Amino acid sequence: MHALVTGGAGLIGSHLVDALLARGYEVTVLDNLEPQTHPLGKPPWIPAKARFIQGDVRSLDDWKTALDGVHVIFHQAAFGGFTPEISYYLDANATGTALMLEAISRHRFPVQKIVAASSQAIYGEGTYECPQHGTQYPQPRSLSQFEAGRWEVECPLCGQAMLPLRIAEDKPYDGKTPYAISKFATERLVLNTGKQMEIPTVALRYSVTYGPRQSIYNPYTGVVSIFSTRILNGLPPVIYEDGQQTRDFTYVGDIVSANIFCMEHEECNWKPFNAGRGERITVKRLVGALLKMYNREDLEPECSGSQYRPGDARHMVPDPSRLESLGWSAVTVIEEGLGHYANWIAEQGGVEEYFSEAQKRLIELNVVRSRKAAL
Numbered sequence: 001m002h003a004l005v006t007g008g009a010g011l012i013g014s015h016l017v018d019a020l021l022a023r024g025y026e027v028t029v030l031d032n033l034e035p036q037t038h039p040l041g042k043p044p045w046i047p048a049k050a051r052f053i054q055g056d057v058r059s060l061d062d063w064k065t066a067l068d069g070v071h072v073i074f075h076q077a078a079f080g081g082f083t084p085e086i087s088y089y090l091d092a093n094a095t096g097t098a099l100m101l102e103a104i105s106r107h108r109f110p111v112q113k114i115v116a117a118s119s120q121a122i123y124g125e126g127t128y129e130c131p132q133h134g135t136q137y138p139q140p141r142s143l144s145q146f147e148a149g150r151w152e153v154e155c156p157l158c159g160q161a162m163l164p165l166r167i168a169e170d171k172p173y174d175g176k177t178p179y180a181i182s183k184f185a186t187e188r189l190v191l192n193t194g195k196q197m198e199i200p201t202v203a204l205r206y207s208v209t210y211g212p213r214q215s216i217y218n219p220y221t222g223v224v225s226i227f228s229t230r231i232l233n234g235l236p237p238v239i240y241e242d243g244q245q246t247r248d249f250t251y252v253g254d255i256v257s258a259n260i261f262c263m264e265h266e267e268c269n270w271k272p273f274n275a276g277r278g279e280r281i282t283v284k285r286l287v288g289a290l291l292k293m294y295n296r297e298d299l300e301p302e303c304s305g306s307q308y309r310p311g312d313a314r315h316m317v318p319d320p321s322r323l324e325s326l327g328w329s330a331v332t333v334i335e336e337g338l339g340h341y342a343n344w345i346a347e348q349g350g351v352e353e354y355f356s357e358a359q360k361r362l363i364e365l366n367v368v369r370s371r372k373a374a375l
């Protein structure tokens with residue numbers, strides 16, 4: 001079998017490449033070495049055994065070259081983040097996926113399966129329970145709520161603070177950011193157009209993923225790398241809101257096993273699945289675990305309760321039960337996964353810190369704001 005891994009130089013793609021080679025697959029990597037993620041060019045972890053194509057998913061010609069002889073595709077290449085390059089998210093993620101399907105159809109490549117990376121971002125704010133009104137799918141918190149520092153999500157009917165629930169796949173799509181919109185397009189394209197083309201496809205909605213090889217240069221995505229590079233430079237991690245917001249931090253090895261599981265199981269075809277641990281972890285707890293890991297518990301995190309990102313989800317913990325019921329599960333607990341990451345970053349020698357500059361830009365762009373009342 002010959003697998004194409006797009007984005008195969010990145011965090012998830014590169015570990016997939018290793019896992020596929022270990023299983024005896026022939027592997028092609030299509031990656032444009034996006035400069036924000038790979039400022040030094042081709043990373044050393046791309047194995048010589050893989051066919052590497054430096055190319056762009058926005059180019060039909062590059063797809064044509066990459067798809068030659070390929071049976072299965074793991075489509076990981078994408079541009080992620082909160083920055084205002086609105087059209088670029090759509091170009092790389094939506095049009096990039098459309099071009100993949102177009103290239104297959106135009107040149108009749110005999111592709112047998114596609115597993116594509118979607119994201120939890122498509123859910124928007126998530127699922128909550130009001131003690132009085134039951135399950136709610138609220139809208140993002142308003143600017144005035146952020147400004148008042150009322151961080152918890154309130155019931156749209158009665159205004160009471162609500163309990164966050166794990167998010168199941170049947171929650172209606174409600175992502176608001178260009179990234180979320182582009183990922184929804186990726187997902188719909190592979191599931192719907194893929195079905196029309198009679199190619200089995202799966203969309204995996206990943207939780208926040210971390211692990212060795214997560215770019216240590218990109219200050220816009222990858223919270224574990226962002227916090228780690230701050231701590232290793234003796235700077236306090238900067239926490240937005242009050243640090244009690246929650247995410248489901250999932251180790252890259254588990255996301256790789258979810259991809260391979262979906263590739264190998266027909267019952268996954270033409271469906272979206274959450275891929276994550278389904279464990280609720282506060283950002284404060286993540287930071288605490290990292291400070292301990294790096295032996296820097298003397299550093300007090302910067303969490304003034306004044307900074308926030310308008311539109312940010314408060315609690316985002318997808319429920320992986322659907323994929324678990326078919327036989328897959330994430331096995332790596334956070335302390336273990338962070339340990340693998342810390343060992344890897346230690347091997348990188350001195351790391352620099354790019355967040356401070358990026359933070360200034362994000363404040364200028366209003367992507368990050370400070371509560372006026374708190375100033």
Ligand SMILES: NC(=O)c1ccc[n+]([C@@H]2O[C@H](COP(=O)([O-])OP(=O)(O)OC[C@H]3O[C@@H](n4cnc5c(N)ncnc54)[C@H](O)[C@@H]3O)[C@@H](O)[C@H]2O)c1
Binds near residue numbers: 011012031032056
């Ligand atoms: N890491 C997470 O927390 C997370 C969460 C949800 C979804 N995802 C999705 O998982 C996938 C992999 O993410 P990752 O964390 O490994 O990110 P990453 O940035 O480490 O890897 C992405 C790779 O794609 C490449 N790439 C970007 N634009 C490209 C283009 N136009 N053409 C070709 N290659 C391009 C980059 O050079 C990079 O090597 C992405 O689709 C991402 O949206 C990631």
Ligand SMILES: [Zn+2]
Binds near residue numbers: 134
């Ligand atoms: Zn209510």
